[in-house]
Amino acid sequence: MYHRVWPGLNDGLTVTPEKLREQWDFLRMEGYRPLSLTDFLAIAEGKKPAPEKAMLLTFDDGYRNNLTYAYPLLKEFGWCATIFIITDTLDGSARPETEALNEKLTVGELNSLDPAVIQLALHGHHHENFGNTPLEKIKEIMLQSAAVFDAAALPFHKILAYPYGARPKEKAQFDELKRWMKQEGYPAAFRIGNQVAKMPAPDMYEIRRIDIRGTDSLEDFRIKLKKGKLKPF
Numbered sequence: 001m002y003h004r005v006w007p008g009l010n011d012g013l014t015v016t017p018e019k020l021r022e023q024w025d026f027l028r029m030e031g032y033r034p035l036s037l038t039d040f041l042a043i044a045e046g047k048k049p050a051p052e053k054a055m056l057l058t059f060d061d062g063y064r065n066n067l068t069y070a071y072p073l074l075k076e077f078g079w080c081a082t083i084f085i086i087t088d089t090l091d092g093s094a095r096p097e098t099e100a101l102n103e104k105l106t107v108g109e110l111n112s113l114d115p116a117v118i119q120l121a122l123h124g125h126h127h128e129n130f131g132n133t134p135l136e137k138i139k140e141i142m143l144q145s146a147a148v149f150d151a152a153a154l155p156f157h158k159i160l161a162y163p164y165g166a167r168p169k170e171k172a173q174f175d176e177l178k179r180w181m182k183q184e185g186y187p188a189a190f191r192i193g194n195q196v197a198k199m200p201a202p203d204m205y206e207i208r209r210i211d212i213r214g215t216d217s218l219e220d221f222r223i224k225l226k227k228g229k230l231k232p233f
Contacts, residue, residue: 001192001209002059005069006101010214014101017069019214023221024077027055037082037119037157041188044207046200057081058190058209060123060161062089064103067113074117084123084161084190085110087148094126107152121159122146131166135173139180158186165192167206178205195228 003013005020015023032053035043040056042048057074059066062085074081088094089104097103110120122145124130130138142160149156160181168174181189188201193208201207210224223230 001211002057002070003061004063004101005065009101012213012215015212015214017073020070021073022218023212024073024079026218026221027225028077034079034081036080036116037121037159041159043199044188044197044201044204050199056209058161059083061086061127062105062110062123063101064105064109065101067105067109071113071118075114080117080119082119082121082157082159084121085149085156086123086127086163087125087145090152090154091148107154110152110154115155120149120154120156121161122149122156123161124163127163129164129166130162131164131169135168135177138168138177142181142184142186158184160186160189161209162189162191167191178203181205193228194224196226 002015002020004015005017006014007016010016010019030053032055033051034057035054037056039048043050043054057079059070059081062083066083070081086094086104090107090110094104122142125141125145125148128141133141146156146158168177187204188207189205190207190209192211193206194211195208196210197208208228210228212221212224216224220230
């Protein structure tokens with residue numbers, strides 16, 4: 001799970017282009033290959049076997065710098081990735097960004113992406129925290145997000161990455177949300193979790209991702225790749 005890519009900045013949400021290349025060179029050298037979102041879901045559902053050293057590369061929020069720095073590297077490597085989009089950036093309701101670092105991709109820019117390289121999915125409308133949002137409002141947000149994609153004529157997958165990784169805190173409400181997502185044709189949702197995801201997935205609505213940070217050294221990255229987090233015990 002990545003977020004921003006920006007020169008000269010390594011922090012919790014940002015990696016430099018140089019660090020991204022270093023990490024991906026390491027992955028390629030170790031024999032890892034990224035999956036499309038479609039193939040990953042088929043594996044998670046148990047419909048296809050998982051290839052050895054398979055992975056899913058994801059970027060959250062839809063930053064323009066993903067197009068500037070990650071997209072060319074993906075094409076160079078012959079790889080693919082999924083970007084989870086906050087949809088208020090597509091319908092014009094988002095607040096204008098004051099820093100270039102946080103500027104988001106436009107509809108035109110998203111339409112320019114090769115769908116074989118970049119798959120698009122959902123990340124809330126205003127990046128709402130689903131941990132403190134009423135269940136009915138969460139449903140409204142998800143329907144609104146899909147409607148924004150449809151109105152923009154952008155192809156997307158009805159797959160959610162929970163904003164902030166947050167889900168309803170009460171089990172009954174979360175179970176109801178999972179039932180509703182399945183009923184509405186959302187086959188899966190991603191959290192953070194910082195664990196290597198088990199395949200087939202024990203729960204399609206709690207698929208775990210590993211948080212990659214700009215502060216990670218290459219050794220940190222190697223540990224996370226195997227253990228999910230730096231202090232697994």
